[in-house]
Amino acid sequence: MTLPKVLRGRAWKFGNNIDTDQIIPAKYAIYSLDEKELGKHAMEGVPGRETWASQVGQGDIMVGGSNFGCGSSREIAPVAIRGAGVSLVVADSFARIFFRNAINMGYPILQSPQASEAIEDGDELEVDLEQGIIRNFTKGDEYRSDSFPPFMNELLRMGGLVPWVRKQLEERRRTAGVRG
Amino acid sequence: MTMTEKILARGAGRDSVRPGDLVLAKVDFAMGHDLTIPPAGKIMREQMGAERIWDPERVAVTQDHFQPAKDAASATLGRLTREFSHQMGIKWYFEVGQGGICHTVLPENGLVLPGELVVGADSHSCTYGALNNFATGIGSTDLACVLALGELWFRVPETLKFVYHNRLKEWVEAKDLILYVIGQIGVDGARSKAMEHTGEALRHIDMEARLTMTNMAIEAGAKNGIMEFDDVTKEYLDGRAKRPYQPVTSDPDAEYEKVFEFDVAKVELGVARPMSPDNYAPLSEVAGTRLDQVFIGSCTNSRITDLRRAAAVLEGHKVAPGTRLIITPSSHQVAIQAEREGLIRTFLAAGAAWTTATCGACLGGHMGVLGEGEVCLSTTNRNFPGRMGHPKAMVYLSNPAVAAASAVTGVISHPSEVLKHMPAEIR
Numbered sequence: 001m002t003l004p005k006v007l008r009g010r011a012w013k014f015g016n017n018i019d020t021d022q023i024i025p026a027k028y029a030i031y032s033l034d035e036k037e038l039g040k041h042a043m044e045g046v047p048g049r050e051t052w053a054s055q056v057g058q059g060d061i062m063v064g065g066s067n068f069g070c071g072s073s074r075e076i077a078p079v080a081i082r083g084a085g086v087s088l089v090v091a092d093s094f095a096r097i098f099f100r101n102a103i104n105m106g107y108p109i110l111q112s113p114q115a116s117e118a119i120e121d122g123d124e125l126e127v128d129l130e131q132g133i134i135r136n137f138t139k140g141d142e143y144r145s146d147s148f149p150p151f152m153n154e155l156l157r158m159g160g161l162v163p164w165v166r167k168q169l170e171e172r173r174r175t176a177g178v179r180g
Numbered sequence: 181m182t183m184t185e186k187i188l189a190r191g192a193g194r195d196s197v198r199p200g201d202l203v204l205a206k207v208d209f210a211m212g213h214d215l216t217i218p219p220a221g222k223i224m225r226e227q228m229g230a231e232r233i234w235d236p237e238r239v240a241v242t243q244d245h246f247q248p249a250k251d252a253a254s255a256t257l258g259r260l261t262r263e264f265s266h267q268m269g270i271k272w273y274f275e276v277g278q279g280g281i282c283h284t285v286l287p288e289n290g291l292v293l294p295g296e297l298v299v300g301a302d303s304h305s306c307t308y309g310a311l312n313n314f315a316t317g318i319g320s321t322d323l324a325c326v327l328a329l330g331e332l333w334f335r336v337p338e339t340l341k342f343v344y345h346n347r348l349k350e351w352v353e354a355k356d357l358i359l360y361v362i363g364q365i366g367v368d369g370a371r372s373k374a375m376e377h378t379g380e381a382l383r384h385i386d387m388e389a390r391l392t393m394t395n396m397a398i399e400a401g402a403k404n405g406i407m408e409f410d411d412v413t414k415e416y417l418d419g420r421a422k423r424p425y426q427p428v429t430s431d432p433d434a435e436y437e438k439v440f441e442f443d444v445a446k447v448e449l450g451v452a453r454p455m456s457p458d459n460y461a462p463l464s465e466v467a468g469t470r471l472d473q474v475f476i477g478s479c480t481n482s483r484i485t486d487l488r489r490a491a492a493v494l495e496g497h498k499v500a501p502g503t504r505l506i507i508t509p510s511s512h513q514v515a516i517q518a519e520r521e522g523l524i525r526t527f528l529a530a531g532a533a534w535t536t537a538t539c540g541a542c543l544g545g546h547m548g549v550l551g552e553g554e555v556c557l558s559t560t561n562r563n564f565p566g567r568m569g570h571p572k573a574m575v576y577l578s579n580p581a582v583a584a585a586s587a588v589t590g591v592i593s594h595p596s597e598v599l600k601h602m603p604a605e606i607r
Contacts, residue, residue: 017367017456019564022571026543029215030246030253033222045566067368070401071564072543073303075219075319096372096403097303101319151202151333161321165228165328 005130007087007108009060013121014046018064019071020098022046024080026072038076039083053084061127063119064091069098078102088127090134090145092116103152106160110134115143182339182434183406184374187314191297199338199437208296209238210326213282214254214261215245216301221264223324233268234330240272240291241265242282245539250546268327280511280537283307283479287391288513290420294409294427299326304479304561306397310390311417312409312427317398337403338437339374344381346445351595351602354389355481355559355579358396360447363460365440371401373437376430378408381444387416388483395480396561399457449594451557452577455565466576466592473556474587475568476580477508478542481559484517486580488606491523493584493599494530500590505532506548508540532587544569557586
């Protein structure tokens with residue numbers, strides 16, 4: 001699974017400290033193994049956005065404020081957002097477990113205080129993942145995102161932690177085989 | 181180096197690390213539960229291709245979030261959790277009725293120890309840090325990686341140091357202190373950082389109350405909360421620790437991003453108002469708020485010392501008409517002890533609902549979910565919109581004595597309105 005280099009979509013703007021129980025209320029944790037079902041309820045806990053999941057289009061882009069995804073460690077938060085069809089989340093900053101979970105899933109996220117501040121709901125965006133550049137066609141603006149450490153970029157390029165672990169396991173088996 | 185840096189350096193097999201370093205570190209103990217084991221097990225076996233886990237003696241699994249099963253779908257999650265644990269030979273599997281909430285069960289069974297690197301697929305895994313270890317919450321893919329390899333990637337966090345002077349006043353508990361601190365720094369005030377708690381005030385704070393403080397590190401966005409090893413730690417672990425352990429201390433020249441100093445004698449009894457844990461207010465500002473429900477439970481405040489204080493307040497009183505009180509012990513051992521001490525009789529006589537040990541109402545799971553517009557005072561850890569049920573329910577967070585007193589009056593109340601003085605031996 002490799003990521004496309006350029007993503008285009010409509011921006012959906014959310015505020016600061018959007019927590020995991022707002023992203024996907026805990027009652028839907030019973031669908032932990034069903035991404036599409038989780039997607040149908042994404043952001044349902046955000047006041048005023050109860051029906052958001054039925055409006056969002058495939059490939060749209062979510063833009064959050066600071067500390068996006070705080071609260072629970074449940075990986076169903078980024079899974080639900082992906083399940084709803086969102087191609088990428090841009091935020092001023094991410095809460096650490098949400099951040100880890102997204103990287104581990106190989107799901108693209110970008111940290112850009114500038115973009116988070118300037119982008120408005122409904123803006124048409126284009127994101128160059130390689131360059132970390134966000135273009136706003138509606139406003140004619142361009143924003144830069146913070147760069148990640150090389151290991152995180154490697155994980156994202158590989159498609160997340162799963163292929164990385166597979167590789168580690170193969171190496172361990174090979175070493176054990178040589179020793180044996 | 182700080183304690184946090186030393187533990188991560190040892191795990192990574194390095195002499196030293198610095199904040200910002202990305203390391204691959206060996207994990208000493210890992211935890212998952214009925215919401216996180218099913219996805220982690222699936223990812224580990226079906227996607228990563230691992231057949232066994234790295235060390236069945238260093239993993240604990242609890243059936244706590246939606247168990248005893250609240251519906252057929254959660255029964256499936258319970259079954260997948262049970263089957264995975266048995267197939268992998270996990271030594272520390274806690275069945276319904278024999279364990280309880282992970283963050284009470286692991287410390288009380290001596291499974292998370294000083295100097296160790298602990299991860300749990302639950303955000304409140306930071307709780308264990310009161311026992312002088314590095315403990316942090318991780319996701320399900322993370323847990324799958326740990327189960328397969330016994331290792332995980334970490335970014336070494338900057339450390340914020342919190343120095344507590346003096347002693348807490350009567351009625352004011354560790355819960356009030358940590359709510360006050362989070363109120364000062366905000367829900368992202370320690371985002372991705374370590375919170376190191378120190379100072380002479382902690383010497384007078386027992387282990388269960390210390391666990392309440394580190395439990396809420398995540399509510400300030402922290403990666404972990406950590407405390408020094410002292411006589412209180414040693415006494416708690418004697419006869420309990422399942423492995424030998426090596427405490428860690430921060431070096432005198434350890435570097436801190438920031439140092440906060442608090443005179444804890446100035447901290448008032450307080451609450452977090454809806455709808456965020458950093459919405460601190462002194463109790464006096466919210467006293468009189470009418471309550472539909474009072475909940476005493478969760479990994480934050482439902483250990484035996486919490487229940488003793490709640491029982492002392494409730495003794496001889498009745499829950500106010502129009503208000504309901506739900507008490508959920510945080511573990512089966514806590515329930516057994518509460519039974520021995522006669523606390524359950526006090527709760528039942530007061531008209532409280534006493535439940536089995538489960539996360540239950542705290543995460544809006546079951547046994548106390550709130551409806552639209554309802555107001556609840558809860559001893560839990562977070563009150564973001566919808567956390568305990570309907571997004572328009574209003575949740576206040578408090579310590580257990582305040583919760584018990586407020587159940588008796590039906591409105592948010594100072595415990596001294598119901599009980600003149602908290603007996604010194606359970607304070």
